[in-house]
Amino acid sequence: MPDKKDVKKQVPALPVYESQPPAWLPPIHAAGDLGYPGFHPSRPGQDEDKMSAANVKNGYALPLAVDVETYTANGFLNDKLRDVDALDKFEELMNEVFQKKTVQLPPIPTTSFRIPPRVTLNDVKRQSWFSDLANPDVPLNKLAKSVPHGAKGHDLLDQLHDNSVAVNRAVWVLRMHGANETAGIRNKPTYDPTQYSMEWANVFTGYLKKQLDVIMLPIAPRPGLTYKHTFKGVLSDVESRERWISRFSYCLKLLRAFYHEGMVDSRVFLVWMVQQMRMCNLAQAGFLTRLVDEYLDDVLKCLPLAKPLVEACLSKLSEISVTADPDTLINTQVLLKAILQRIFLAIPDAYVSPRLWAQHSGLLENALTHDLIQRGSSNDHHLDQNLRELRETTMRTLSNVKRRNEALSFREPPARVSAKLSAAVSNVKLLNSISSDTDISSVSLFEQDDRDPMSFSEKLDMLLTWSVTPLQYGDHRPLAAVTLVQNWRNKACERANRRGQHDPHEYLQDQLFDWLDNSEVAGERGNIRSVALLYGKLVKYDLFSYPNYIQRLIARGEAGLACGEEPLSRHHHFLRWVPLFNATPSLMYQRKVTLHGVRARETPEDIVEKEIRKELRSILPYLFSGSSETKTWTSTSDLLTECKSFVSATRYEQVRTFRQWLLPAFEGRVAKARSDAERVGVLKAYRVTVELMDYAKCFSSVLELTLCLLRYAQDPNSMTSVVDVLHHYAAIWSCMNAIPSIVQTLYDAYQTWKSRGLQSRPLLGILMESDNGRHLAEAYRNQIVSDIIAFRMALQPVGEHADTVPEYLPEIHHLCTATDQNAARTVADGLWIKYRMSSNWAARVWSNTLASFQQLPPSVPGNAERQPEIALQYGTLLWKVDQHLPNGLDEYILQWFQEAGPSQLSALNPETWDILEDVLMYLAVQGALKTTTILSGLVYPAWQLASYLEALGPSQLAYLNAANNLCKRLLLEDDAGGSRITQDLFDMQQLRTRRQAVYYEPHFSMLAGTIPLIIYLESLEKLPQDLRSKMSCLRRHLCQDPGFRQGAYRNLDVIRETFESSPYLVGTTYDSLRKEAMSGLRLILWDSLDDIANDDWPEVSSLLSPWKLAATTIQMQFQIKQVGRALSQATTHEVASNNLDKLTLMLFHHTKTSEEAYYVGEMTKGAEPTVAMKFVKTGLTCIKDLLKDTEVDRAEFTKTLNRVGELLRILIHVTTPFRESCTPLPALDQVVHEQFLDTLRSKVAALTSLITSSKHSAGDVHKSNLILLARLLQFIFNFRESTFSPKVKTTCYTIAKSIFQLALHYGSGDNIDELLYPLLMDTLIFIYDEIPTDAKSPVIDPFRYYPDTPISSLSQSIPQEYKQQLLTLLTRNPNTSIVADLVHSHRDAQGNVILGGPVANRPWEWAEHLGEPSPEDEDDRNRFQARHLVKNSGSVSLESFAARLTGDSIVRNLVSLEDPRMEDDLRSFEDGLASESVFARDWRETRVVLDVQGVADHIQRMKVEGGGGEDRRPIYGGGRSTQGTPRGSPAPSTLSRSSGRGSSRRHQSPGQASTVYHRMSNSTIGDTIDMDSMSNLGSRMASGSSKRKTAEDDEVEIVEGVVPGKRAKTAKLPPQTANVTTVGKSRSGLRRK
DSSP states (O other): OOOHHHHHSOOOOOOOOOOOOOTTOOOSOSSSOOOOTTOOOOOTTOGGGOOOHHHHHHOOOOOOSSSOTTOOOHHHHHHHHHSTTHHHHHHHHHHHHHHHHHHHSOOOOOOOOOOOOEEEOOHHHHHHHHHHHHOTTSOHHHHTTOEEEOOOHHHHHHHHHHTTOOHHHHHHHHHHHHHHHSTTTTTSTTOOTTHHHHHHHHHHHHHHHHHHTTOOOOOOOOTTOOSOOOOOOTTTSHHHHHHHHHHHHHHHHHHHHHHHHTSSOHHHHHHHHHHHHHHOOHHHHHHHHHHHHHTHHHHTTOHHHHHHHHHHHHHHHHHHHTSSOGGGGHHHHHHHHHHHHHHHHHOGGGGOOHHHHHHHHHHHHHHHHHHHHHOOOOSOHHHHHHHHHHHHHHHHHHHHHHHHHHHHTTOSOOOOSOHHHHHHHHHHHHHHTOOTTOOGGGOOSSOOOTTOOSOHHHHHHHHHHHHHOTTSOOTTHHHHHHHHHHHHHHHHHHHHHHHTOOOTHHHHHHHHHHHHHHOHHHHSGGGHHHHHHHHHHHHHTTSSOHHHHHHHHHHTTOSSOSTTOSSOOHHHHHHHHSOOSSOOHHHHHHHHHHHHOSSOSSOHHHHHHHHHHHHHHHHOHHHHTOOOOOOOOSBHHHHHTTOHHHHHSOHHHHHHHIIIIIHHHHHHHHHHOOSHHHHHHHHHHHHHHHHHHHHHTOHHHHHHHHHHHHHHOOSHHHHHHHHHHHHHTHHHHHHHTOHHHHHHHHHHHHHHHHHTTOOOHHHHHHHHHHHTTSSSOHHHHHHHHHHHHHHHHHHSOOOSSOOOOOSOOHHHHGGGGOOOTTHHHHHHHHHHHHHTTOSSHHHHHHHHHHHHHHHHHHHSTTHHHHHHHHHHHHHHHHHHHHHHSSSOSHHHHHHHHHHTHHHHHTTSOTTHHHHHHHHHHHHHHHTSSOHHHHIIIIIHHHHHHHHHOSSOOHHHHHHHHHHHHHHHHHHTOOBOTTOSSOOSHHHHHHHHHHGGGGGSTTHHHHHHHHHHHHHHHHTOTTSOHHHHHHHHHHHHHHHHOHHHHHHHHHTHHHHHHHHHHOHHHHTOOHHHHHHHHHHHHHHHHOSOOOOTTTTSOOOGGGGGOTTTHHHHHHHHHHHHHHHHHHHTSTTTHHHHHHHHHHHHHHHHHHOOSHHHHHHHHHHHTTOOHHHHHHHHHHHHHHHHHHHHTSOTTSTHHHHHHHHHHHHHHHHHHHHHHHHHTTOOOOOOOHHHHHHHHHHHHHHHHHHHHHHHSTTSOOOHHHHHHHHHHHHHHHHHHTOTTSOOOHHHHHHHHHHHHHHHHHHHHTTSGGGOOTTHHHHHHHHHHHHHHHSOOOTTOSSOOTTTTSOOOOGGGSOTTSOHHHHHHHHHHHOOSOOOTTTTTOEEEEEOTTOOEEEEEEOOOOTTTSOOOOOOOOOTTOOHHHHHHTTTOOOOOSSSOGGGGTOOOOSOOOOOOOSOOOSHHHHHHHHHHSOOTTSOOHHHHHHHHTOOOOOHHHHHHHHHHHHHHHTSSOOOOOOOOSSOOTTOOOOOOSSOOSSOHHHHTOOGGGGSOGGGSOGGGOOSOOOOTTOOOOHHHHHHHHHHHHHHHHHOTTSOGGGOOOOOSOOTTOOOSSOOOOSOOOOOOOOSOOHHHHHHO
16 A cells, blocks of 8 residues: 555656657758658647547547548549640649759859868977878878978888888878979969879889899809808898888889879889889899789880880890799799780780891790690680680781781892793703603693793793703703603693693694794704704604694795795794604605705705715614624714714704614614624614714614614623613603603513523613612512522622631732733632622722732833733723622722722822723723712812822822823713723713713712812912813813703702802902802803903893893802902902992992892892992992982882882892891991981972872872882881981981871871781881980980870771771870869850860879768757758869759668668658669569578477477467568558558667568568467457556557466467567557557
8 A cells, every 4th residue: 555645745747748750850841840751749639639429439530631522633633634735834843843943952162172281290299190190090181180291202101111001091191292292383384283293203113113123133253253252132031021022012002002093103104114124133023023014004005115015024034044043933934924915915016026026036926825825725615715716816916917027127028020030940940950860740840820920832932942042951951841742732632621622732833833933042043953853853742733834834925945045934944954753745745845846856855865874884884784894983073074964964864864764774683683793793883873863862763773772682792882871861761751661671671681591780770770669560670679689699699608808819919910811800700709708809809909000110011011901901800890799899999989098099109090090991981980989089089188288299299180180081081082991982982971970969069069179279389380270171171061061050059059168269369269260150150261251240131031040140149259258358358349339330220120130139149248238338329319319299200219119129139148147237337327318208208298288199109109118218227237326316206207197197088008007007116116215315215206196186087996006106194094084074155065175183182082070969860951061172173073963862871771671761751863763662672581580480389389289270479570560551541640640660760670570672562461460469458458447558568478477378489579669659550560
């Protein structure tokens, strides 16, 4: 019971509680007092609290809004909406709303930003200030009141690092320092906002360089120093390394921020970075490479920076590759390659540099492609595809860069020579290469393709001329020409039959007739015999129709065909000389009538044939009368003196005599020969007949005669003669394509001899040689090989008891006194029988024979008279020994020459050489010893011995004389008269056959190499004069020999190499041997013997003959090289220089055509540097004079440039060896260099003005002229060693400006030229690359000579590809991201936006916005009321962006938004028109936040309740719904006015709500009504109301869960429940809950 005393006590009056809206809730209207949205607190005296009878009985209900319940405004509104101007009225209404809203908005206030001033503080306060700066808890707006004045530059950076100031705060303080530094000059007209950035860039780069400079590499110890040097680097100590890394890393972080905001000038920094990369050591490169990699993107936009960076990276890579341990720098190496690859893909023009390509092309290709090639495939298809595309792009770009560099360097320039002349020269070389080893069917002369400039008729003309011209050598030429034409005819006929085309016979007939009718070479009388041979073969093989030829001449009325007519036609001689084969009587009669008339009964040919037959009967008695008397001739000329009619006869008469009379007679006589005497007679007749046919060049008759004798040959002599003839004419048989028939006949003879039990080593040898694995069947070839092996085994059997050959063989020494003629044969047979199993018995025979020669003078009286007899005995002995050896005696004697020969031969007595010469000649004639063995083993060593001996004694002189005699007798002797060994013409035939091998490789190179040696010996004064004269005569006759000349033209490269690299001509003086060497070379290549005009240079027009062009080139090159050697000697410099001046002037002033220029350039190719520069100097001077005398606007300018182009071609060829050897071109004369560039400058400038002028159209003529001028510029800039004076640099800069204007012209609009623009750009890049930088300048400016054209001035019509290339030339500073794409703008009178210039970056004025300090007691409501206020307090005024207030607001984070539903609440109170999109709103409203824990508890509860086995319905209660509380309906409720004004949920602060129970959407659609919860709620409410009847509704407390002390009757509730207390809520709100 309460105390009554207490009841009576007066309770003090409490103030009336007034509900206040939440702090975060904004008012409905800023001016009017309309309350707060959704906030309707209870108040005393409200209608709901009145306890009237109506309210008690019926409940409180809101009155109706209108009096008439059925009234509606629907019709009125519909009528208004259907009005035609309804939308216009709505638009006007909304416009008025917006206008009034705009008028009421306040303007943007003026900027209130002020730079913090600098103050002077003592050390303690300054240190305290920096401590606060380093403390992140101290806001910058507190420190921004002032900044301390004191340290600058490096000291300030050190202070920031020492205090560990954060980078962003350090940037701010440094910006404030810079802003105060520039405050005094900011208002000046010349103020540059980026000037301080440049200064600060120099400060910062100097700070970086100071740190990099302490990284040094140890220096190698110098030799000779006694003290010990100890190296200690900053990175070698742990403490110093950590301190250095900390400072350097801090600098890089600051640099990154400075560079990004433009506080460090990008151009200054990038230039410094590139220069440091070039000058640093490898240790510093490891750090700088990573710095380059970070800032490489801006370098990729600028060619002036990218090009030196590429050079620096390649230089470092090259330096790394030569270090002792490159693996230690593998990371730096990989990064350098990556940098090069990135630059290469972004700006390939950085690699367009001939100088760079010449130095690092191999390294560059490896760096760009090695990683891409080595990288294999992966499992990622897209990665593999990207790598493949990257690899293809890299290879394609690399190929393009390589092509551009080679074009700028003039590597492999296209030859503007006449393609036909060049092809003719190549074809002549091909034809001259035909030899006995050539398969004539494989020579593809007439093969036509699209690249072949010569037509069939031109090739045929060339072939026919080559076959008959006296400027070429070899009797095989007409036969080769006929075979080639025949091969073409056969293929053409087959092709015509296959394709159904016309037969080529008529076409070929016309072509052959035209050549015969028009060719100058064919019309010369001296060539009539060769022409007759050629056309005789053409007629024989039906390639040329003789009847059609006569008919055509008669049809066209050819005059001078008959013998009595004057003048005689050339065809008269052709008709008389061309032989006929298998001619019909009608054709013979037609020829007779054409030449001699109708009345002629006996023609001159008949008379001559009779005389020839008479002469042949006299010299071949056995063939016609069977007489054994035969005459002996010592030479061919001796034989021909008895056949004068035969010699003077035409070829028609000679061939007719041979084929119709002599050959049948010989075949008949050969078939009847049975006895040895008859065979000897036949053999002699055969040899004489072959000599006559050889003179008449009737090689087909020779072949028939030889094969006939081969078929009937039964003795070794006949077989040896046949084999010799086949060897002698091997090249002829190959050109006649007769090798298959010869091989078959040889094989038949082989079978015949084998069936008779005979073997012939010459027969087996020539059979295998002729077959050469091409004609015989494999089985036949194996049979022959087995027979050869058996034959060799029979001659030298293998046994266990081989007799040892003694050193001394008395039977050989006694042979000199033997009188028996067969003594030598007997001794040879005996030695073979006794020592045949020994391998060295032949060598012992040779050594004993040579020893017996030395004993002859003292042992044999009167040996001088018996020398021929003794020589014959020993020669027969060695010849028979050769017959007993399986491989012959030659290999043993050659081995002796190479081993013991040089020492023993030089020591032989002079008297011994006579008999030794005869023995060697006898062996050579008999074929036991090769001519090449004697020359290489005896003759050549003798000449070499004489060249280096200081003095020659009698034995050496005898040795040298014997060598000269042997060379003459082996190679030049054609007459057997006076010789002790070669007694008749038949021996000379054998000797001519033996010398054939000397003129083929590999022996010809050795013979040609002795020519300079002989020239050298001719000038040696230590040799007797008569010996020198004999050697000179020997050399001249040898060089004039047709066989030697044929070998020389077959191997012109051998001749060139011999004279250019001969050691006997290299060290000679200009006066002593120059004339002799030139005479010797000219004697080989030309027919003239005149040495008077050795110093006269040939006329250029004579160089165009394809027959002598290659030879003349060799001669000219050798002569120029001789002059070059003379220029290097002081005594001969003046004479050689005068001769060279005469040459160069003649060449450059008389060279008119491209053909002449090309071949003159080829002749001067490979000259000495001094000679080459002499040519270049003279050529540039001529070009300068030509250009200087002609104006660009005249028609003569094009002709002048054509001439200049040909002169340029000569200079290109002269300087080609320098490029091939990767040697820099020598320096030009400074005066020539300056004058030439100045001339080019004036012409390029004039042509630029002419082309860019609107009055003239840039036609093709101007384009071609411009191309040639550009090529001249490229050529002159290849001379990198030349001195670039200031005048030259200025000239180059002017030329570059003109070239850039032309590039812009031809790269834009209608003037785009895809050929000219790349050429101009490459030339421009080349000029920039070659202008040297000033090494003495402290600051190197890579942008100095590049164009300064504004980027904005580029035409919009430039293609994107060209524009990107041009931008790399024009870009100076990379754009700062802060002002990128920002420009000034204004509006004109019409309101249009006019764009102005770009916005300049002001990094030292645009400071960071530190925010405004706000008082902590400012409530949310004041913040909300000030939400539209804008403070223009930033360093960049809002006026710069034309900012204005719109009245709209964006939802601000006034309070914590942990509750997602709070965003929806805030947006419902704000006019956020532009703050949220439809998609964002839809996403927000359709999201549901699930209570994961609540769902888990609910599932657990269901399991507990359903697991007891009782049939109970699940109870969904005990917790809040996971979907959140439903939102109130926007329609007012008829039950409560307060509920109609909003949901009670709005009364809660967002900060008091739990995120778990909230959802993202406020929509009630889809909310699930929990009926169990509702029933539980109702029961709990009923229980509560029964116990507390007097309680107010607003004070009702609803507890979700079990009431303490009470037991739930319906279900067990989970242990975790939530209690929610609602105070001051409306009843409707409670009911809704």
